[in-house]
Amino acid sequence: MEMKFSGEFTVDIPKEKVFALLSDPEKFAPLLPAFHSMEMKDAKTAVISARVGIGKISGTASTELVLEKSEAPHHARYTGKGKVMQGAYRMTASFDLEDAGNGALIKWQGETQLVGKILSLAGGGMKGYAEKEINKLISSLQTALSPDSATAPAAAKPEGWFGRILRGLGGESEAPTIGETESPPPSPEEVQRARDESRKRISSVLDTSRRDAKPARKEDDRLIKGKGLFVDDFSPAGLLHMSLVRSPYAHARIVDIDVSRAEALPGVVCTLTGKEVMEMSEPFIQIGAGSPQNITDYALATDKAIYQGDPIVAVVAESIAIAQDAAQLVEVEYEPLEVLTDVEEALKDKVIIHDETGTNATFHGIYEYGDVDKAFEEAAHTVKIDKLFFHRFGSTAIEPNACVATWDQRGEIDLFSNTIMTIPLVFIAPALRINMDSIRLRTYDIGGSFGNKITNYPYLTLACLASKKANGAPVKWIETRAEHMLAGGHGSERAYLDTEVALDGDGVITAIRSRHIDDIGAYPRYEPLGCAIWSQVLPGAYKLRNIKIDFNQAVTNKGPAAPNRGYSRLPHIWFMERVIDICGHELGIPPDEMRLKNYIEAFPYETPNGCVYDSGDFPAMLAKAKELIGWDEWKKKQQEAREEGRLIGIGIGTTLDSGTNNWGQARYVNPDAPFSGNSTAATVKLDLDGMVVVSLGTFPQGQGHETTAAQTVAEVLGVSPDLIRVKTGFDSLNDSHTAQSGTYASQFAVTGLSAAHGAAVKLKAEMTKLACFALDAGEEDLEFGVGDMGPQVSVKGADRAVNYWMLANLINSNSAALPEELRDLSLNARHVYMPPFQIPDVEKKIGNLTLTYALQLHISVVEVDPDTFQTKVLDYAIVDDCGKVINPMIVEGQVHGATAHAIGAALVETLPYDADGNAISGSFTDYAPLTISSMPDLKCFNRESPSPFTFNGAKGMGEGGGGPLHSLCAALQDALHGKDIIIETSHNSAMSMFDQFSNGKAKGVNVASR
């Protein structure tokens, strides 16, 4: 926790006298709150003992206070550090003095970093405590500085010095002022005057001159005007609202449910319990073979709650307020059961979460390539790593999961939601016992997803059932943020156990063997696909050929996992990057050299499991990133800092963002899965009025699909993208989808644009045929472009043209003259793009699993406080290569966003559980997603290695591969150099590092060499 305070006050004595007091530690220290005793170490250093306490918690703090800077008579700066109550803190305080009449103006700033158990003991009380203590210090100062220090404090009141608090890690900025204390309350007239001035200032900013300009992206126009249509903005007539009763227990039998009081509340329409859901629907399809097939997953819990937040009862009412009131009146009797929060414990099957399966394991498979045993026999060095751990976090899109479902009297469902794939249809339709075509699935604007929303289908199903029970009224369900944090889809955890790495005498890795376990929380849902998907990046960026990973997955009593930006591959790359850095650390090889020895050199490169890395150049990316960050200068600064006892670290992360799945890999988790390849559809039509209209089968959530699809289609037709209309969002009525359509797995630039391109080419061919007829010309004489009549087809070198409306008219309203051979045209072209994939060898787990690999190289520089472990990112460089760039602005935006997510995960964001299965980060305030205060500036560079496998040379990108998780963990390890510390977990907040390292930690790594 880091807190910043600042303020100013005046006193009636000259600044020279003030300075004399403030710059003398012996006089200044006794003014500190709770001062108990002091010993001067030297003229500038006081060792102070103080009694501190918050509520019932108290202890003695020992602080070493150093006068670090003293510039008479205007500036003094102290630093202090010490330990208190199983924690540590570091503070700085500085004073700047100015003349103010006959007295002095004292401007002061203080900063405190605090870490350790004291925080969890004191909880939210810490901030208030710190403020109170600072109050006391300022009061003491004023008393000491008053002309007659025996009398009351000087008349001047401290002003504006209360409460500027910094959250997060960056330390560069502060949150808004939260309030003033001791100033007298302003009079109503003063308030009114301030208000009027404030309104006036805003008016003048609003009344500014404007210019005629259009937005940069097609999407922006509505979004910057507040005219987007997110799910919660959609309110059809007769709308009802659904609120859920969720389990407070992580594992409990449901003994009894009483909804009578809830149903009696005026305005309540109906309730739904698990028992009714069982009658009205089927359990959801399970993807995995074996035990997962026995899991019964309904839209509501039936006999047991198996995680905190498991939905038990749905309440439907005329307003959300009534629904929430009624939910409070539902009485559920639970019988708590033993809770599993540790995945290794879960695998022992002593407690079973899904009774019907008899096991908690949802997958086990061995991925073995090359000759691993031989490589270990021949190894010059073997590095053993006991355990690495990738933590649970989520992308927490700013718009929560949501839907409006209407199951009307015809038996047709209109499902307006923010899901991001057509796959949910495949889950929802059978569960509701209806045809897929009976569901109109549609989206419009979606407020981010990052994969998480793939698993909102149980709630979509529930809203449909609620609508049915409410006689076909539309039912809206908007997840609250608290619900999202418990149940909205977490990224899964992964443990890497008993890892062994074989290296040759030169530091080249020849083999890895390891055992991995994914903890996916309560329900598999989209899992166990993650048990195959990681292997898209099996060797990471490295050329080793011998790999054996024993891969396991199990359920626990935690929130169900969902795909999360970098899904399954990111945790594996993190593992590979840790392996590289740990081996380099143990063998004394610098991290850049270690990478250069091990990087894959030539592309296309076929990995040991048959994946084909399409293009790129890792060494060139590393060289460029080193240049961007100023590697040599930072190395020099690092050395100087180390001599001063400061901890600066520099870390590299090399990562891959694999895009466009071969769904054949689903057969690794279920050999009978009827999936392979990939397919995405789009339609491009020439509409009745001659407008070119594009319908995509994708579910954009901010990636700018309308903009880039318009660019692609416009290029085919030789017109401006402004003349192309791209429909917003997904609508199954557009018929532009396949079962694999969606916005997932970094693929739009390949799948979505290939489909749109293919459809545009087909439409152009039809338009060409029609134009030949209309203009009585040959194909080779035609030219597409824009003329006086708008977009048109003309005859080269002649004054003959037909515009798009005329062409559309020939099919849609003026067809009698058309010759027979043109009567099979529709001007509504649909194209399904299918990348050239083969079905993988399921036995050997060999096959090309993704079409493209975007590459990223990140370098970060951090400084770690040696006592509090607070980390500041000092510098950050990124080199990105996603092949041919379609829209540089959009690509750069994705790079920034992916970087922010992984910085947040590495240093701030985590979803921990206690042993009883209570979610500790149950709100945004606890989770504290990365804010602008904590986000470092990024230095970005783009390389272009066109993919040989796509029509446009582009590669899918956007997930980003989690570069900062890799580079920051590497930088932290580098910063802690000399302490013999190995970074073994992906989450390294100050708190986490303090817990791990403050009392020394046995290093779980050893090396055997021969």
Next chain:
Amino acid sequence: MSNTMPVEITVNGEARQREVEPRMLLVEFIREELRLTGTHIGCDTSFCGACTVLMDGAAVKSCTLFAVQADGAEIITVEALERDGQLHPIQQAFSDDHGLQCGYCTPGMMLSSLALLAENPTPSAKDIRKALAGNVCRCTGYQNIIKAVQTAAGQLRGA
């Protein structure tokens, strides 16, 4: 909870009178009573700032106020930024500098930015970070938001 109270709140220059439940949040008043859906809800602990509007010239989180607390106040929402079909410089800058992706946080971001620019026409990157620390964006990584606010500041100064 059928008790209601009368309120008169001026929203985007128009005085709006309603009878509301005392527990109705200002954001609910704006979204549900007035159907101005550009103001969004992203959390329930006043953390995310998606609901930020201007109240009497100050940026406030409209999920943290009851509608009755805004009785007599002047509220500005995102819908007031565009005039006569022309974008406000802050809107143009967010678009030009790609300071938005999904657009859910954008109205709140722009209004917090305007509150800053009304007080400080030449904000440094640090000032911008300070002013927007209560607005969460999950898409952009904030880089282009800082850029957009600086661009808008330049345009407003030149206006």
